Amino acid sequence: MKQSRYSPGARLHRQTSGAVRFSRTFTMVFAGHPARAAVSAFVLVISVFTALLALPWASADRHPMSLVDAAVTATSAVTVTGLTSQDPEFYSFAGQVVILAAIQTGGLGIVTLGAWLTLVVSRRLSLRTRLLSTESLGVSKLGEVPALLLTVFVVTLSIEALLTLVMLPVFVESLGIGEGIFHAVFYSVSAFSNAGFVLDTTSLTHPLIMTTINVGVFAGALGFPVVYMLYRMVFHKARMNLHTRLTLEMTAILLFGGAVVLAIFEWNNPATLGPMGTVDKLHNAIFASGMTRSGGFNTYEVTAQTDQTLLVTNVLMFIGGGSGSTAGGIKVTTLAVLLLAIVTEIRGDEHIRVHRRELPVSIIRVAVAVLMAGAVVVLTAVVLLTWVTGADLETTLFEVLSAFGTVGLSTGLTASAPDAGKWILIAVMFIGRVGTITFATGLTIRQQKTLYRFPTERPIIG
């Protein structure tokens, strides 16, 4: 059947085919090596931004950063971590624009890469697993993935535009039109990408800015499968899937549970919540709790917090945000699966059930693998970093977890560490960002049937 050249349906069809064809070409280039593709893409992007930031014009005083400092900033921006070895005032306007570009590239890059990897690996799944996989992405068939990506781009830019507009009046009033607009755009992108980069150390005191950034970080940390699901619920009356429900529930529990614990331990701390009024105390506690999800902005000195808060923050940073988001950590749904496993054991059930759904048996193994891999990376890095820096366990553990969770809260160790320490933190940010995606995606796919079985034997454990 010949289609009219000017029908909108035909144009949409052509566009989709184009996207699918591009995706196929891209897939063929890295066929069979999705992990290698992800790692290569990130290394390339980070190298480019490192080179740009190592040039003199990136610094306010035209005195260039050392290569390792440029690499820290570039890696930190592309992996949306927010740890830097320089004060925010160090960078020139050009440097700030490069950082903004790196954040947006990294943020959207992660989302794109995540969707693409899912697409590639889904091709190799059995029909049943493929259905489960597309279902959890919020699409009913694989052909929808390009549309999903388009939606993610549009939604991301729309939300960032909205956040910019909300903050614009405050910034314009205090900084003038030009700088005000740049600040609003920068903080909007930095918040929704969960990057945690700031332009100066004083912007975050205004309550409206704080709230907007908190909302931006919250939304960004949910992850694109959740954002796409919510979009489809609003515009296409879709029913909420299990992934979205678990992500929203765990994120809310961690946000408010974390805020309560933080408020308890900081309520009378003169260096943090102590001097504030009750409302401000609660507001700042929720802000600080939300930032571990992994926004990484802070309204008071990290090191001024009590040991108890630091420890709870460590745990929250290790958990991180939603799967397929710009947040790091082992992810809230991984925690949900691990917790559900315990509940299942205590209830003595045969299957993990939640919200009238059963989880596939294999998912608990993936969750364990993600948890253990995270623990191994963090512990190895802490041992090496204490060795190189001579800093104590508390400081080192916090900084490594902040890097692994791509959170960006800092005890100052990233700035004070010798070069070897900075390279360790660069590696941890990279693994925390790229490793978990490829690791988890790689793990989920390779379900192979074995043709032989061994007798079952149960060792005693616990």
Added chain:
Amino acid sequence: MKQSRYSPGARLHRQTSGAVRFSRTFTMVFAGHPARAAVSAFVLVISVFTALLALPWASADRHPMSLVDAAVTATSAVTVTGLTSQDPEFYSFAGQVVILAAIQTGGLGIVTLGAWLTLVVSRRLSLRTRLLSTESLGVSKLGEVPALLLTVFVVTLSIEALLTLVMLPVFVESLGIGEGIFHAVFYSVSAFSNAGFVLDTTSLTHPLIMTTINVGVFAGALGFPVVYMLYRMVFHKARMNLHTRLTLEMTAILLFGGAVVLAIFEWNNPATLGPMGTVDKLHNAIFASGMTRSGGFNTYEVTAQTDQTLLVTNVLMFIGGGSGSTAGGIKVTTLAVLLLAIVTEIRGDEHIRVHRRELPVSIIRVAVAVLMAGAVVVLTAVVLLTWVTGADLETTLFEVLSAFGTVGLSTGLTASAPDAGKWILIAVMFIGRVGTITFATGLTIRQQKTLYRFPTERPIIG
């Protein structure tokens, strides 16, 4: 058929029936509440020993300990931890005998309780699971459990007698006959029970004593199912089961792997291995690594070690020893299952396979539950203990992990903590000892079939 009154077979049969009848009565008293039985038994035993140690004659200077200090020592001895708030020289000879009795009661009590719980819960298992369960205990049917217990008692006392004989000449030579015999007996029981209690701070320098204690701790930390299996392999030509193989392998890997890492980080530390010759360095590194399994004896100051060693020691203490042993922690087979889960994921296999056996699907959930429960206990205790003592994270984490793993290596915090801190450590020792047994045993049994199923849905994780 009437049996001859004097045939040895009949006598054995009567004895076995008696044991089974006692076990049945015992079972009926706590029917349906094995966890409650375990907790009650331990609370009762600890209370009795606390009362004995709080009396004036337990102290060398007849000045009685405070109740909390007596409770620390009693809990520490019964849970075979070895953390105390007093110097070893504080106790009178009577006090030392009470501690010895507490250690032996606690050590054999755990073994007995473990076997009995397995027996009780096995009754409620499906035939298939029961077969798996008895198989892993190393017995072919439940009726053999009393015989197993008898074997464990005989083997325990035989090994302790052997260790005593080996150390006797050294102690008698330096301390005279009376005190020499007591020292040999005390250190033998303290080592094989993994208690880590010492009579003075100088005994452990002799290489023969060090080696003997290391061997005793190693054997004790394997756990009674392994000891029974080895006994049956030697005397009944039985084939090694999966539990024994995994326990031996993981224990060996942790012992030598830990020794290598410790040697690296302490080689030039002037306060630990630094001044020793190469052979002594290696010997002491293996000793220190083995003691985390959870013997808890030490040849140099814990706090003099490098931060890296402390961190590695923390991990090793959290792992602990063999299931059904006097060692604490999450247990080496739990770690083995978690690691095998990762290997399975990376290989993309459908089933966890090792040594030509498959692990049942449910075991990974039990392992996760044990791991997560342990993490929650440790983190909660650390938050509370830093709050109460004001000590730093490094010190607190080490002491809590030492208590949870019933290891007994100490940074001195148990002695310097205020009463509230001591009660927290008492609770952690108790949970580390009783909690994990009942938790793991309780979890393994309650496999119930559900009559309805929900649709499967896979959230995205990692």
